[in-house]
Amino acid sequence: MMRFVELIEKKKHAGKLSRQELAYFINGYVAGEIPDYQASALLMAIWLNGMDPEETYELTVAMAASGDQIDLSAIPGRKVDKHSTGGVADTTTLIVAPLVAACGGKVAKMSGRGLGHTGGTLDKLESIPGFRVDIGMNEFVDIVKKCGLSVIGQTGSLVPADKKLYALRDVTGTIDNLSLIASSIMSKKLAAGADAVVLDVKTGSGAFMRDVKDAEALARAMVDIGKRSGRRTVALVTDMSQPLGRAVGNAMEVKEAVEILKGERAGDLLDVSLALAARMVCMAKPEIECEQAEKEVRSALSSGKGLERLACMIEAQRGNPKVLENEGLLPKAAQTVTVKAKTDGFISCIDTREIGICALLLGAGRQKKTDTIDPAVGIWMEKRLGDPVKTGEPLAVFHVNNTGGLEEAKMRFLSAVKTAPGKPRIPALIYREVT
Amino acid sequence: MMRFVELIEKKKHAGKLSRQELAYFINGYVAGEIPDYQASALLMAIWLNGMDPEETYELTVAMAASGDQIDLSAIPGRKVDKHSTGGVADTTTLIVAPLVAACGGKVAKMSGRGLGHTGGTLDKLESIPGFRVDIGMNEFVDIVKKCGLSVIGQTGSLVPADKKLYALRDVTGTIDNLSLIASSIMSKKLAAGADAVVLDVKTGSGAFMRDVKDAEALARAMVDIGKRSGRRTVALVTDMSQPLGRAVGNAMEVKEAVEILKGERAGDLLDVSLALAARMVCMAKPEIECEQAEKEVRSALSSGKGLERLACMIEAQRGNPKVLENEGLLPKAAQTVTVKAKTDGFISCIDTREIGICALLLGAGRQKKTDTIDPAVGIWMEKRLGDPVKTGEPLAVFHVNNTGGLEEAKMRFLSAVKTAPGKPRIPALIYREVT
Numbered sequence: 001m002m003r004f005v006e007l008i009e010k011k012k013h014a015g016k017l018s019r020q021e022l023a024y025f026i027n028g029y030v031a032g033e034i035p036d037y038q039a040s041a042l043l044m045a046i047w048l049n050g051m052d053p054e055e056t057y058e059l060t061v062a063m064a065a066s067g068d069q070i071d072l073s074a075i076p077g078r079k080v081d082k083h084s085t086g087g088v089a090d091t092t093t094l095i096v097a098p099l100v101a102a103c104g105g106k107v108a109k110m111s112g113r114g115l116g117h118t119g120g121t122l123d124k125l126e127s128i129p130g131f132r133v134d135i136g137m138n139e140f141v142d143i144v145k146k147c148g149l150s151v152i153g154q155t156g157s158l159v160p161a162d163k164k165l166y167a168l169r170d171v172t173g174t175i176d177n178l179s180l181i182a183s184s185i186m187s188k189k190l191a192a193g194a195d196a197v198v199l200d201v202k203t204g205s206g207a208f209m210r211d212v213k214d215a216e217a218l219a220r221a222m223v224d225i226g227k228r229s230g231r232r233t234v235a236l237v238t239d240m241s242q243p244l245g246r247a248v249g250n251a252m253e254v255k256e257a258v259e260i261l262k263g264e265r266a267g268d269l270l271d272v273s274l275a276l277a278a279r280m281v282c283m284a285k286p287e288i289e290c291e292q293a294e295k296e297v298r299s300a301l302s303s304g305k306g307l308e309r310l311a312c313m314i315e316a317q318r319g320n321p322k323v324l325e326n327e328g329l330l331p332k333a334a335q336t337v338t339v340k341a342k343t344d345g346f347i348s349c350i351d352t353r354e355i356g357i358c359a360l361l362l363g364a365g366r367q368k369k370t371d372t373i374d375p376a377v378g379i380w381m382e383k384r385l386g387d388p389v390k391t392g393e394p395l396a397v398f399h400v401n402n403t404g405g406l407e408e409a410k411m412r413f414l415s416a417v418k419t420a421p422g423k424p425r426i427p428a429l430i431y432r433e434v435t
Numbered sequence: 436m437m438r439f440v441e442l443i444e445k446k447k448h449a450g451k452l453s454r455q456e457l458a459y460f461i462n463g464y465v466a467g468e469i470p471d472y473q474a475s476a477l478l479m480a481i482w483l484n485g486m487d488p489e490e491t492y493e494l495t496v497a498m499a500a501s502g503d504q505i506d507l508s509a510i511p512g513r514k515v516d517k518h519s520t521g522g523v524a525d526t527t528t529l530i531v532a533p534l535v536a537a538c539g540g541k542v543a544k545m546s547g548r549g550l551g552h553t554g555g556t557l558d559k560l561e562s563i564p565g566f567r568v569d570i571g572m573n574e575f576v577d578i579v580k581k582c583g584l585s586v587i588g589q590t591g592s593l594v595p596a597d598k599k600l601y602a603l604r605d606v607t608g609t610i611d612n613l614s615l616i617a618s619s620i621m622s623k624k625l626a627a628g629a630d631a632v633v634l635d636v637k638t639g640s641g642a643f644m645r646d647v648k649d650a651e652a653l654a655r656a657m658v659d660i661g662k663r664s665g666r667r668t669v670a671l672v673t674d675m676s677q678p679l680g681r682a683v684g685n686a687m688e689v690k691e692a693v694e695i696l697k698g699e700r701a702g703d704l705l706d707v708s709l710a711l712a713a714r715m716v717c718m719a720k721p722e723i724e725c726e727q728a729e730k731e732v733r734s735a736l737s738s739g740k741g742l743e744r745l746a747c748m749i750e751a752q753r754g755n756p757k758v759l760e761n762e763g764l765l766p767k768a769a770q771t772v773t774v775k776a777k778t779d780g781f782i783s784c785i786d787t788r789e790i791g792i793c794a795l796l797l798g799a800g801r802q803k804k805t806d807t808i809d810p811a812v813g814i815w816m817e818k819r820l821g822d823p824v825k826t827g828e829p830l831a832v833f834h835v836n837n838t839g840g841l842e843e844a845k846m847r848f849l850s851a852v853k854t855a856p857g858k859p860r861i862p863a864l865i866y867r868e869v870t
Binding site: 005008009012035036037038039040041043044045047048049168171172173174 | 440443444447470471472473474475476478479480482483484603606607608609
C-alpha cells in the first residue's frame with residue numbers, strides 16, 4: 001500500500017517518481033481517493049523541483065489512461081493529428097486538415113473551444129449553419145473514412161485526469177510548468193489515438209509561451225513524450241507576435257480559411273498551414289520524401305481538392321456546404337466600425353493577446369467557459385507588422401453586433417498596436433522544427 | 436481584495452510575504468475562505484523556498500491572533516513559561532515549575548499530551564489520583580497566584596490556526612520546515628501570555644530534530660520570534676541521545692520527579708531541570724544575576740520548598756497531594772519484567788525514539804490522539820550511555836499490565852540498546868544556550 005504523503009516527500013526532496021507512483025497519483029486523484037490538498041502539495045513540489053523526461057512521459061501515459069482511449073484502427077491508413085498551443089487568428093486546422101485529407105492522410109481530430117484571448121476550432125466550425133461537433137464515435141470514424149477528416153469535440157471521458165488536474169493547477173499557481181503543460185497536451189493526443197502528431201507551438205505576444213526559448217523547450221518536451229510513446233511526433237515553433245491570419249472571430253475566420261483553400265488569399269496563415277500540412281502528409285505517407293509531401297499539399301490546394309474535403313466534412317457533420325460558395329450564408333454582424341491610425345509610421349509591435357481580448361469584448365470569445373459567443377462578430381486586421389501606415393488609414397475593421405464592449409475594445413486595440421518611425425525587424429514565421 | 440493564488444505565485448518565485456499577506460492567509464484559512472488545496476500549495480512553496488525571520492515572525496503573530504490570547508495580568512510579577520520540543524523521559528516541567536515557583540517566579544503553563552514516542556505533561560499529571568487539567572481560566576489564574584504555578588490543558592480556542600495548519604501539514608509533507616515548526620510552537624507561547632519563555636530544544640535519537648545543527652537553528656528561529664514580540668526568550672539545546680530520566684511512563688515519571696524534588700535522586704534529568712529553572716528565575720527576577728538565580732533554585736530544591744509548591748498545585752487541581760509522601764497511592768502495574776543484557780560491554784548507543792515506542796507498546800503512550808493510555812505502565816532504564824554491562828544484567832524493568840505488546844516491546848528494546856567493547860564518547864548534556 002503506497003502512502004501518498006511519501007510521494008510528496010520524495011518530490012519535495014527532488015527525488016524521481018516512478019511509473020507506479022505516477023500512476024498511483026493519477027488513478028487515486030481521479031478516483032477521489034487522493035484529496036485536492038495532497039495533489040496540490042505534490043504539484044507545487046513538481047513545479048519547484050521539476051520532473052525529468054521519463055517522469056513527464058510516465059505522468060502523461062497515466063493521464064492518457066485515466067479515461068477513454070480512442071480506437072481509430074477501423075480507419076485504414078495512418079492517422080495524423082495536430083495540435084496548436086493556441087493563439088489569435090490561428091485558423092490552421094480548417095486549412096491543414098482538408099489539405100492533408102486530400103493528400104491521403106487521415107485526420108480524426110478532437111478539438112477544443114476558445115477561452116480568454118484564444119479562439120477554438122469548435123467555435124469556428126459551429127459558425128457554419130447546422131454544423132455539429134457532438135458526433136458519436138462510430139459516426140466520427142465513418143466520416144474520417146469517407147472524407148479523410150473529421151473534427152469533433154472532446155468526449156467528456158477523454159483524459160478526465162487532465163480536466164481535474166487543470167482545474168486544481170489553475171487555483172494553486174501550478175499552471176506554468178513545462179512538464180505539466182506538456183503532459184496535459186500530450187495525454188489528450190495519446191488518448192485520441194492517432195499514429196503521428198504535428199505540434200504547432202506558438203511564441204510571441206499572443207502565445208502562452210511568450211519567449212521563444214520556453215516555446216522550444218515545450219516543443220522538445222512534447223516531442224520527447226510522443227517518441228517515447230511510439231508516435232511519430234514533430235513540432236514547429238511558429239510566430240504569434242501578431243494575429244496569424246487577418247480575421248479574429250469565428251465566422252470571419254471560416255471565411256478566410258475558405259478563401260485560402262480556394263487559392264484566393266496568401267500570407268502567413270497559408271504559409272504556416274502549408275508547413276504543418278506537409279509534415280503531417282510526410283508522416284502519414286512514409287513511402288514519400290518530405291519535399292514530395294510539400295508538393296502534394298500545394299497541389300491539393302491549387303487543384304481545389306482540399307476545399308472538396310472540407311465540403312465533404314461539413315456536409316457529413318450536418319453543416320451547410322453551400323457556405324463555401326456563398327459566404328452570405330455565414331452569420332454576419334449588423335455593422336462594421338473602422339479603427340483608424342492616430343499617427344504615421346510603421347506597425348512596430350502588436351500585443352496579440354490584447355487583440356484577442358478586443359475580439360472577446362466584441363463577443364467573439366469567452367471570459368469563462370460558460371459564456372456564450374457571437375459567431376458573427378470579430379476583427380479584420382488591415383495591417384501587419386512592418387506595414388507602413390498613415391494617420392487616418394484603417395488599422396482594422398470591427399464587425400459588431402452588441403456595442404456594449406465596443407469603446408473599450410477600440411481603446412485597447414489602439415494601445416495594443418504600436419507604430420514607430422522606422423521599419424521594424426519582422427520576426428521569423430517559423431522559428432524552428434523539433435523532431 | 437487580495438487573491439490568494441497571487442500569494443502562492445509570490446512564494447513559489449521565492450518572494451517575501453508581507454505582514455498583511457500572512458495575516459490574510461491565516462485569517463482566511465481559519466475562516467474556511469481559503470481552501471485546504473490552496474493552503475497546502477503555499478505550504479509546499481514555503482517548505483521549498485523558505486521564509487526569512489521577519490516572515491516567520493509575522494506568520495507567528497497572525498497565528499497567535501487567530502484565537503484566544505490569554506491575559507495573565509491579574510497575576511502579579513513576571514510570568515515565565517517553558518516549552519520542550521519533546522522527548523522520552525523528559526519530566527522537566529514537573530521539577531522545573533515547582534522550583535521556579537518556590538523562587539518567586541510565576542509559571543502559568545498550558546501543556547500538551549503525549550503522541551507517538553513522546554510523553555506529555557498532562558498525561559503524567561493525570562496519573563495523580565483526582566488531578567484535573569481542565570481548569571477554567573479564572574481558577575487557573577487563582578492557582579498561579581496562590582501556588583506560583585499551575586499546569587492545565589490548552590483550551591480549544593488557543594491558536595486554532597495551528598491546529599488546522601498542523602493537521603494539513605501532517606498529510607502534505609510540510610511538517611519538517613524550520614519556520615513552520617518555530618511558528619507553530621511560538622504562536623502558542625505568544626497566545627499563552629507569559630512575559631518570558633525558556634525553550635528546551637532537544638537533539639539526538641529521541642528528538643524531532645536529531646541533528647544538533649538543526650536543533651540549534653530551530654532554537655535561534657524561536658528565540659528570534661520571542662525577541663521580535665518583546666518577550667524575553669532563551670533556549671537551551673539539550674541532549675536526547677538517551678531517555679533524559681530513568682522512568683518512561685506516566686506515574687513512574689511522576690514518582691521520579693518527586694524523588695528528585697525530595698533530593699533523593701541526581702542525574703541528567705535533575706541537571707537539565709536546574710539549568711532550565713535557573714534561566715526562568717533569572718528572567719522572572721531581573722533584579723538578580725543569573726548565578727544568583729541558580730543558587731536560589733538549588734536552595735529551593737534542598738529546602739524542600741519546590742516540593743511544597745508541587746503539593747500546593749496538586750491539591751488546588753483536585754489531586755491527592757499524599758502521593759508525595761506515599762508513592763503507593765500512584766497507579767501501579769500488575770507485574771514487572773526484567774529485560775537483560777545479551778552481551779558484555781558498554782552501552783554505546785540508544786535509539787531513544789524506539790524506547791518511547793516500547794513504552795507506547797506497553798500502553799504508556801498513544802499511536803493516535805484518540806487512544807487511551809495506561810498511567811501505571813512504563814519502562815525503568817537501569818543503564819545509561821557509557822555504563823558497563825555484563826551478560827544477564829538488567830538493562831531495564833518493564834512495568835506491565837496488558838501483556839499484548841510485551842514481546843514486541845522486549846524485542847525492539849533489545850535492538851534499540853547497543854553495546855560495544857570500548858567505553859563510548861558520551862554526548863554533552865547541554866550543547867548550547869541561545870539568547
